[in-house]
Amino acid sequence: MGARANYVLVRDGDWRLHYSHWGASGIDAQLLDGPGSAGRFIAAQREVPRDDWLDERWCEGAALVDHDARELLFFTWHLEDWVHRRALFTVLGRTWPGWRVRWAYGGLEDFAAYVGVDAALVRSDRATTAPEPPETSELQPIEPGSEEVALAVTVADGGGDGVRAYAVFADDLEDLLDRGPELAGQLSPAALTDRIPTIPQGGVHLDSVHRRVCGWTLEHVAGAARATALPRWPGWEWTFWADRYEEHERAAAGALRFDRPALGPGAALLAERLEQYGERDPVADFARVTQRLAEEDERGTLEVSPWTQAHTRTSPLPEERARLRAALADLAAR
Incomplete structure (x- = not known):
């Protein structure tokens, strides 16, 4: 149990x-008040040796403040979702002025x-073992x-149909890429579409004529x-589009479009997460x-890892929070 995070200062x-x-679930809340607040938060967390990183399997989030x-x-x-992510980056652009803010893809x-x-x-054991055969099931x-x-x-x-577009369920972008070129034959006709009414988690474009594959994601792809x-x-040829879904629309040449949601509701979401993850002590x-649970455990066998104590809550300065509130108010008006 936990939401393990690494931080670098x-x-x-x-x-x-x-x-x-416990920090990974609230990394957005930890960063919103700006570099001073984020730096104090990171400094308050448990310092570990430089070679004692989590690995990609256990680390649910990380932040580096230079x-x-x-x-x-x-x-x-x-x-x-996309609204949460885009609202977060929009506000960070206000509360981290003069800083380069990057997602760790x-x-x-x-x-x-x-x-x-x-x-x-930082690599898990799976990175050193022989890869499993690619998935062949229909998406x-x-x-x-x-x-x-x-x-x-x-x-x-x-083909005569031009570009075909599909909306499918898969674990993540890596799941699609791991299927190789056979991906094109694993798409159900039932998944055909020409419009997705939001910005999804990611996408892949296959151009078998020019042997080119491109992908984008709102998550990360190691x-x-x-x-x-x-x-x-x-x-x-492999091209990574980061989170630029617009590149996918252009490559689809009119066969697929995404509806971009309004960002205003993202302000309320961020405010809720500030309260949930910034004000509470996990x-x-x-x-x-x-x-x-200990009171209900008649055999007295409950054991709690001391690592569950490894989280220290901190608070922003009043001027830092005031700047954030102003940024959230501007976002809510969009």
């Missing part, structure tokens, strides 16, 4: 690695590269009302974010749960 030419057992270069790098598994490997440590420190069409978790796939094969070629796609919440 860079200052005066040196860096320190920190850990929170006060020297004025750079913020982060990712989290816990953003709800490569996950923890981006952090390792930033501070110059061996990427093996299921997305259910109506669940389009925000869809993945869009477009196929240009030179090594594929920096790769120039993909192991399942020999002889194909250590105290967990202690109350374990106390109740």
Whole structure:
């Protein structure tokens, strides 16, 4: 149980690695008040040795604050949809003025590269084992009302139908890419579409005529974010579009469009998360749960890891919160 996070704080030419057992679910709330507040929060978390990173399997989020270069790098598994993500980046643009704010598409490997440590420190065991055979099952069409978790796939094969577009359910972008060129034959006719009424989680464009595959995501794709070629796609050109869904629309040549939701509701969502993850103490919440379970445990076998204590709540300065409130009010008016 937990939402494990790593943090890196860079200052005066040196860096320190920190850990929170509960922090990943609230990384957006921890960053919203700006670099001063975020730096104090990270410094308050448990410092760990520089080689004691989480790995990609256990780390649900991470943030790096470099006060020297004025750079913020982060990712989290816990953003709800495109509105949440875009609202967050919009507000960070106001509360981190003069800073470069980046999403870590490569996950923890981006952090390792930033501070110059061996990427093996953040890779899970699966990265060193033989890859499993690619999935061959037919991809299921997305259910109506669940389009925000869809993945869009477009196929240009030179046929008479032009570009075909699909909205499918899959684990993530890596799930699609791991299927290789056979992906085109694993798309159900029931998933055909020409419009997705939101911005989905990501997408892939296959151009079999020019042997080109392109992808984008609102999440992260580990090594594929920096790769120039993909192991399942020999002889194909790979292009990573980051979160630029507009590139996919252009490549689809009118066969697919996404409806861009209004950003205004994202202000209320961020305000709710500030209260949920910025004001509450997850250590105290967990202690109350374990106390109740201990009282119900007649055999006295309940054991609680000391790592569940590894999270320290901090508070922003009044002027930092005032600046954030102003940014949220402006966003709500959109």
